[in-house]
Amino acid sequence: MLDSKTIRQQFLDFFQEKGHQIVPSAPLVLKNDPTLMFTNSGMAQFKDYFLGNKVAPFKRVADTQKCLRVSGKHNDLEEVGHDTYHHTMFEMLGNWSFGDYFKKEAIEWSWELLTEVYKLPKDRLYATVFEGDAKDNMPQDSEALALWKQYLPDDHILFGNKKDNFWEMGETGPCGPCSEIHIDLRDASEIAKMPGRDLVNNDHPQVVEIWNNVFMQFQRMADGSLQPLPDRHVDTGMGFERLCMAIQGKQSNYDTDVFQPTIQFIAAKSGKKYGENRQTDVAMRVLADHIRAIAFTVADGQLPSNNKAGYVIRRILRRAVRYGYTFLGFKEPFLHTLVPLLADQFSGVFPELKAQQDFVAKVIQEEEAAFLRTLEVGLRKLDEIVKSGVQTIEGKVVFELYDTFGFPLDLTALIARENGLVIDEVGFQAEMAAQKARSRNAATTEAGDWVILLEDEESEFVGYDYMQTNARVIKYRAV
Ligand code: ATP
Ligand code: MG
Ligand code: MG
Ligand code: MG
Missing domain, CATH: 3.30.930.10 (Bira Bifunctional Protein; Domain 2)
Structure with a gap:
């Protein structure tokens, strides 16, 4: 072959x-x-x-x-x-x-x-x-x-x-x-x-x-x-x-040698076999897919964050974490352990991942840990709503899941769909707008723990650097 x-x-x-x-x-x-x-x-x-x-x-x-x-x-x-x-x-x-x-x-x-x-x-x-x-x-x-x-x-x-x-x-x-x-x-x-x-x-x-x-x-x-x-x-x-x-x-x-090493690793760690159950198969495929997107994007200079491209990556990561948690039993950070595997597999064609492997894994691990801290309570909340027999999840609740438990809108929508419910997206947007108005004057640091230096349109990402504290500096070269 x-x-x-x-x-x-x-x-x-x-x-x-x-x-x-x-x-x-x-x-x-x-x-x-x-x-x-x-x-x-x-x-x-x-x-x-x-x-x-x-x-x-x-x-x-x-x-x-x-x-x-x-x-x-x-x-x-x-x-x-x-x-x-x-x-x-x-x-x-x-x-x-x-x-x-x-x-x-x-x-x-x-x-x-x-x-x-x-x-x-x-x-x-x-x-x-x-x-x-x-x-x-x-x-x-x-x-x-x-x-x-x-x-x-x-x-x-x-x-x-x-x-x-x-x-x-x-x-x-x-x-x-x-x-x-x-x-x-x-x-x-x-x-x-x-x-x-x-x-x-x-x-x-x-x-x-x-x-x-x-x-x-x-x-x-x-x-x-x-x-x-x-x-x-x-x-x-x-x-x-x-x-x-x-x-x-x-x-x-997913049956090709592009994905099989990752899938088999996930299967072994979860104690489940690939190809036996539709739900766990989907979850394994989602993880095998999403980790590539996350790892390569972080390696290319985009950290997870609360807005724009960074939030897209955070959403993908949280989606993967929840699939792993619910269907494969990963209650502790797991995705980051796939990074070395990918780094080796693609070292010939995309060496940037191998070059920053430890850093990328660390970013992912911290993101996973942060979301896992609120995931279980959020899921329990959603479970209660499902059991209560309503058809629509209220905008207020969708917003609370987002704001307090870190559930991106599309994740709540996905879980709702899995249970035959819909979400009130208009209501959610209204809550979101109200919160934005409340905090308009409050200073927010969008990058959270991350310190970003020199990031503007006239700069080019050249790599990550470490500082002694928890924060990292991302280096940009002015162009
Ligand atoms: P599709 O109709 O299957 O969604 P597309 O017409 O949107 O594909 P193009 O924009 O023509 O895709 O991209 C060129 C090629 O890239 C496609 O012929 C397909 O082989 C591949 N491709 C497109 N989207 C994806 C994807 N999401 N994942 C994997 N391969 C893709
Ligand atoms: Mg096409
Ligand atoms: Mg097409
Ligand atoms: Mg398409």
């Missing part, structure tokens, strides 16, 4: 041989992009090249990019653990052409890589092509269609609409059609009952999208019209964990 390290390396080698410069992943936290809280795609770090603000130093680039999809336009958090192919943090393999090659090479190479290097079965692959939109004066992508016809029979090519097959950076700016590759990993007997094409883009866990090829060829103008771009670009993104699932012949990303 091809292991995940080899799969990643083969991707990079393949594109290097085709003249691409291999570059490192950008950090998960983009300090110089106010429009994006976290890096959520491979192209994020190259945005300025597409916008024409900067000239790309290389015309062809490839990499594996750490991505986080837990906020904004892409938020996959609710899927994680319940489905088997969406993660909070994942690796996006990508190749780019900045004004160099275009559709012909991009499609040819994606086909060559998948079928000749990785030897994925051709009859299991599907491609989607932009169908056009007459109302909006957008042409069908007949070029991509003709190219795919060289490799795939007609019934393996599907047309997609603006939503799925046309990419735009924003209201205005570079844009263009995209072409996705999907793979059908079901048993032959299942395929005989229903062709894969009926399941493409249908949330089927074994018929999944693996690769997206975006062809930037237009500029969306302020009046809504499309103008051809003088320089046309290619931007592709392939889900590494999904690719591993396909190549390794697994049913789930």
